[in-house]
Amino acid sequence: MQDTEIITCAQMRAIESAAMGSGAVTGLELMMRAGRAVAGQIRLRWPRPGRATVLCGQGNNGGDGYVIAVALSDAGWDVRVLGDPTRTGSDAAAARAAWDGPVLPLTYANLRAGPSSDIYVDAILGTGLTRPPEGEVAAVLRHLGGDAGFYRPRLVAVDAPSGLCLDSGQVLGVGRGILPPDALRVAITVTFDSPRPGHLLEHGPTVCGKLVVADIGLEPFRTTQAATLTALWPRFQIPDRRLRASANGDWLRKKNVGAGHKYSHGSALVIAGGPGTGGAARLAARAALRVGAGLVTLGPTPDALAEHALPPDALMRRPIVDADALTEMLSDQRLRGLCIGPGCGVPRAKALLPAACAADRPMVLDADALTAFAEAPLPLPKDCVLTPHQGEFARVFPDLAKELSRLGGPDKVSVLRLAAQRSKAIVLLKGPDTVIAGPEGQAAIHSDANIPWLATAGAGDVLAGMIAGLLARGLPAFNAACVAVSLHAAAARHHGSGLIADDLPDALPAVLRDWPDR
Ligand SMILES: NC(=O)C1=CN([C@@H]2O[C@H](COP(=O)(O)OP(=O)(O)OC[C@H]3O[C@@H](n4cnc5c(N)ncnc54)[C@H](OP(=O)(O)O)[C@@H]3O)[C@@H](O)[C@H]2O)[C@@H](O)CC1
Ligand SMILES: Nc1ncnc2c1ncn2[C@@H]1O[C@H](COP(=O)(O)OP(=O)(O)O)[C@@H](O)[C@H]1O
Numbered sequence: 340m341q342d343t344e345i346i347t348c349a350q351m352r353a354i355e356s357a358a359m360g361s362g363a364v365t366g367l368e369l370m371m372r373a374g375r376a377v378a379g380q381i382r383l384r385w386p387r388p389g390r391a392t393v394l395c396g397q398g399n400n401g402g403d404g405y406v407i408a409v410a411l412s413d414a415g416w417d418v419r420v421l422g423d424p425t426r427t428g429s430d431a432a433a434a435r436a437a438w439d440g441p442v443l444p445l446t447y448a449n450l451r452a453g454p455s456s457d458i459y460v461d462a463i464l465g466t467g468l469t470r471p472p473e474g475e476v477a478a479v480l481r482h483l484g485g486d487a488g489f490y491r492p493r494l495v496a497v498d499a500p501s502g503l504c505l506d507s508g509q510v511l512g513v514g515r516g517i518l519p520p521d522a523l524r525v526a527i528t529v530t531f532d533s534p535r536p537g538h539l540l541e542h543g544p545t546v547c548g549k550l551v552v553a554d555i556g557l558e559p560f561r562t563t564q565a566a567t568l569t570a571l572w573p574r575f576q577i578p579d580r581r582l583r584a585s586a587n588g589d590w591l592r593k594k595n596v597g598a599g600h601k602y603s604h605g606s607a608l609v610i611a612g613g614p615g616t617g618g619a620a621r622l623a624a625r626a627a628l629r630v631g632a633g634l635v636t637l638g639p640t641p642d643a644l645a646e647h648a649l650p651p652d653a654l655m656r657r658p659i660v661d662a663d664a665l666t667e668m669l670s671d672q673r674l675r676g677l678c679i680g681p682g683c684g685v686p687r688a689k690a691l692l693p694a695a696c697a698a699d700r701p702m703v704l705d706a707d708a709l710t711a712f713a714e715a716p717l718p719l720p721k722d723c724v725l726t727p728h729q730g731e732f733a734r735v736f737p738d739l740a741k742e743l744s745r746l747g748g749p750d751k752v753s754v755l756r757l758a759a760q761r762s763k764a765i766v767l768l769k770g771p772d773t774v775i776a777g778p779e780g781q782a783a784i785h786s787d788a789n790i791p792w793l794a795t796a797g798a799g800d801v802l803a804g805m806i807a808g809l810l811a812r813g814l815p816a817f818n819a820a821c822v823a824v825s826l827h828a829a830a831a832r833h834h835g836s837g838l839i840a841d842d843l844p845d846a847l848p849a850v851l852r853d854w855p856d857r
């Protein structure tokens with residue numbers, strides 16, 4: 340499994356400054372490489388030259404646009420350019436000077452006046468976006484977004500669809516989670532060097548269309564050694580050196596333990612609830628087994644034990660009457676992956692959580708255990724993973740959730756890092772753009788808007804069980820969370836629509852069989 344480094348806009352600017360400061364390359368040269376890379380992508384997809392309209396903003400994103408205009412014109416395209424004035428002496432001004440055709444003012448009227456084009460290049464705003472688009476720029480974007488049926492299949496964005504914040508993934512000026520029909524959505528976005536968080540979070544995946552990452556030779560100027568933020572999904576076609584091997588394939592295939600017995604493959608405990616609530620815990624337990632834990636025990640209340648006589652028969656069942664009984668059970672040091680929350684009931688989770696935490700074992704807190712933790716916080720064990728959805732996140736971290744929902748507020752990764760620091764646990768916020776963060780600042784994004792059928796009752800219970808199984812097998816908590824999220828989504832992809840949560844654990848053998856070693 341290979342993860343892609345993600346860099347923030349500030350990191351990108353730092354790398355660009357380091358490159359220019361070294362004297363090895365100028366800003367204009369980088370702009371030429373960027374613009375030519377976009378033109379190359381256009382020519383790959385539209386091999387027959389046609390008519391192109393290039394829309395250029397006043398900054399360097401616009402500068403890239405003029406380079407694209409020259410490259411397309413040289414390749415035989417009929418190019419029309421609409422541009423805002425550039426700052427005198429800037430790289431963008433130099434790029435504009437190299438375009439010897441006319442530049443009409445970038446206005447809604449001019450966009451409408453010309454003949455329609457085969458493609459439209461959005462080089463209006465990139466990483467320099469500081470506020471919601473306004474005036475003529477806003478009018479142009481509204482028009483392009485409003486007639487998506489015509490424009491979307493022929494729109495190519497440079498770095499980002501204009502208006503998208505590449506750190507947060509919010510389209511500035513529209514509500515979080517509610518994408519109005521006039522937000523600009525494009526067919527292809529060509530970005531440079533590495534993806535940015537905003538390509539993968541919130542509105543990013545919807546508005547960017549296909550995301551292509553072009554290499555512009557910045558590799559030698561990276562200031563950071565190891566990336567603290569990676570993308571688990573999507574996968575990108577980028578140079579291998581930009582990929583980070585997560586080295587978990589061996590664990591998944593039990594290769595590392597040779598002839599080990601079931602306990603050396605890990606023993607997990609899923610704490611269940613009282614009568615009538617057993618399904619969630621059983622889903623979690625089944626997932627822990629399927630992900631390769633050697634032994635999984637389900638611990639309901641004694642009066643619910645009979646309900647759990649259902650398959651899988653591989654499950655051990657042992658009643659847990661109260662906190663003392665749990666402490667007694669956890670005196671068995673072989674139990675090392677705990678899952679508490681799914682189907683547990685809040686009162687029981689509240690009663691058992693102190694004993695579970697005191698045992699200091701790798702543990703997942705999900706569902707009712709998160710509510711219990713929110714109502715009665717307590718120190719968490721060292722290897723602990725919290726797996727809230729948005730509602731549970733708001734219960735556990737109300738102030739941070741408020742920040743997250745604030746328009747123009749901080750990005751999800753930064754907020755999750757704060758939550759992880761505060762709770763001293765790995766925090767995994769579920770959704771189409773799942774973000775995982777740890778107390779030391781490590782973070783990962785898994786973004787897949789193409790598996791909506793994963794939003795089904797019990798899918799979260801399965802995820803919690805998979806993490807518990809991987810913790811039992813000895814994976815460090817952050818890795819267990821990342822691997823589980825990747826496998827969970829891969830199982831959903833493998834199954835396809837019509838999925839119910841019960842299908843997820845059962846899709847795992849096929850997914851694991853094809854899982855890459857590295
Ligand atoms: N980094 C790299 O390595 C490389 C970067 N490259 C390219 O440079 C791009 C970044 O360029 P950039 O910094 O000049 O910013 P850009 O996106 O053109 O916009 C800035 C201008 O827009 C304005 N503006 C802001 N918000 C606005 C609004 N809402 N409505 C209207 N205007 C608004 C803002 O005005 P101000 O806020 O100053 O008033 C400013 O004048 C990057 O995305 C990539 O394409 C490549 O060439 C090669 C390598
Ligand atoms: N639109 C979506 N696309 C892909 N995955 C999603 C989407 N919405 C939710 N998910 C995933 O589905 C799972 C739902 O978990 P959760 O909300 O805890 O459900 P439950 O409590 O019913 O088990 C999470 O893994 C989440 O990441």
Ligand SMILES: [K+]
Pocket residue numbers: 400461462463464465496497498499500501
């Ligand atoms: K753009």
